Amino acid sequence: MNLWAIAVFEFQRYFKWKQEIISLGLMLLSLVLMSTWPLLKTWLDNDYKVALISNAASPSISGFQISQLPPDLADTALSGVGEVWDLVVQVKDNTLLITAESSASWQDKITPQLQDWLQKQRIAQLPLTAEQKTIVNTLPEAQLIFLKKDSAKQNKEQQMVSGGLLILLVIGVFSGFGFMFTAITTEKQQRVTEQLLTLISTREWIDGKILGISLFCLKSMLTTGLFLYLMVQAVSLAKGKGMFLLPITAWELASAVLFVSLGLLLINSFMAGFAATIDDPNHSSRSLVMFLPTVPLGVVFSAMDNAEGSLMHILSLFPLTSFAAMPMRMASVSVPWWEWLVSLLLLLACLFWLKSAASRVFELGIRMYGKEPEWSLLLKTFLFARVKE
Template sequence: MNKLFLIIKREFIAKVRNKSFIVMTFLSPLLFVGIAALVGFLSTMNKDKATEIAIHDEGGFIKTNFKNNKDFHYSDISTMPFGIAKDSAARNYEGLLYIPKVDSLQLIKDKVEYISENSASINFIGHVEKIVDSVLTSNQLRILGLDEKKIEEAKVDSTLKLSKFSGEESLKGLNEIKIAIGGLMGYLIMMFIIIYGNFVMRSVIEEKTNRIIEIIISSVKPFQLMMGKIIGNSLAGILQFLIWIIVGLLLAFVAQTFFGLQLNSSASLSPEMMAAAGQSEGMLKFQSYWTELMNLPLTLMLVSFILYFIGGYFLYSSLYAAIGAAVDSETDSQQFLLPIIMPLILGVYIGFFTVINDPHGTVATVFSIIPFTSPIVMLMRIPFGVPWWQLVLSLVILFGTFTFVVWFAAKIYRVGILMYGKKPTWKELFKWLKY
């Protein structure tokens, strides 16, 4: 046991003293803030610049319905011959909206054409189709002798009220918030597994390449060495996450103190304003959503996150360690990494495309129990409420599989760390299990 602690200490110190680890630990929060600021800046660069579109309406029925807005600016060049208008639009405008002359306005529904060297955006296409549809619908109603104004007044917008069997009112969009919270926790686990699992693999490959492993293995058992690397790297990763949280809180404090940014909506409101706002519909909705969030099983979510974090990381890191021991270079490891990463990606897709629509369905339930996807899928299901027996069964299978995989990986590790100069195959890895 003392040797295991020494290996953990060695791996941890080696990782945290690494210059790249130190730089990225303190630079990453600043990079995230910078990237977010850059994206926000780039998204506002073209806000004041509308796209110039030319219109050539030969019949003159529709062009008046195209109004300038912040996104599109329309210029009528219908008086020009079409050929000249087309050449002019090619030189001076983003594109030309061509509306041919027809005998009946209804025939124009599939004849409107947009001519441009660049592909039209979905936003613009939808905007044009909406205007054309509106004009044609109004014309059709007039032909049928129907009063468009009365039809518009007769339209009714309904609102579906959501409630529980207990009589308590439920809220729209709550499922999306739940899946976002669960998805964030699952995504953090996936990223931690991929990043620090690779660190474990690279550490093994480096020591194997430098032949240091031969000296180390003479003093400790391969299993102890593998577990020491996994735990040491995981502790370094947890330390890095804690530092990121502290640095993020410090940046938020600095932004609030020195730049006058208010990080909560009520910071600049007087008590009188808050009392008035408290009666508004928006504030009441916010309070309702906040109450619902506070009613979520937050303690269970936190405990489950820690347990699935530990189980998922150890499960996958043991496989990363086995791969590192089996190969001589990181390039050779690529053939073995895809089967490891695929269950993680599958878990994300199952979570976002299945759990949100049917959190208690067969697919979501099965994949929340399968150990290679449960750290992601189960965390997405927990905010919706999960029977205790499913949660216990999932954790038992996860840690049971972890124990088996550690044994399985240790056998590959024991043989692979002393193998040099030969690229292993899947068939050869299975042979090593018999040694």
């Protein structure tokens, strides 16, 4: 079957076994390094030595060895900066004087904590009662009460999954843009169209190209998703929290793969049709139009912080955004089965229509050399004209 042969060709055009094996090897190496890094960092890091010239009790700051010295040893401590001490801290007129040999990034960590320490010392010197000092030093409590147990933790994990899915969609969309744009414009410039059209129809050509590149984009998303999951797993293990389990069910995961796959077919259909109308990719201003498929992702991103809101509800049903919005919404809230079904049917209908329209535009553009079709002809072909078999 010509369609499947083209799809396999387009997939294998970018899929390289050696590259995939190397990528998996790097993932496993990253997992090992991420798991052992905290231990290695603790072993390699040395605490910075700080001389605190003050009679007040010194603070305890992680990563710093703070030694308290009396004021009469200030000059001695300052003479040892860079050799004995990494920092010398003095308090003069309620001001912190921090002396170091040279500027370093680690100084930004200790400075605010020393400021907090000095502020507490100043508060302690005020003519306040013990109760008043306690009130000043203590922030008011705020308690959030959730009727569902572990809902806060679950909500945080769901937001992380939604953010990760959006990142994977961006990778899939831009991969499709690059591969589809390069493949079609290169074939057109190399004038291989005439030979291909003697063997296959334009519909088989575009369908196979869309399917093959979409499969490769999906593969790229799954590979990247596995890498991100291993990274999160490594961080969880390094912190001693055990294995991290995705807060989604098998049904939600399968639904996400279904919607994302259809979304990739939808986007790549648009890209395939429009890329065929570009004659010279180096000088054509139409290349910018191919970035339009990123607009739905931007809209979904703006609404993903409120999965229960009306906007996300609409986006999960609208076919041009549902491939991204519905999986994110399902990861956060319970979606009625009929809404899921309506969203899927609308997405399939939109995909069928857009693929048909893209096929007409593809046939119009792929046969044209030396010029690009007028916008009016392009719009007419996209909306109305039928492909002549």
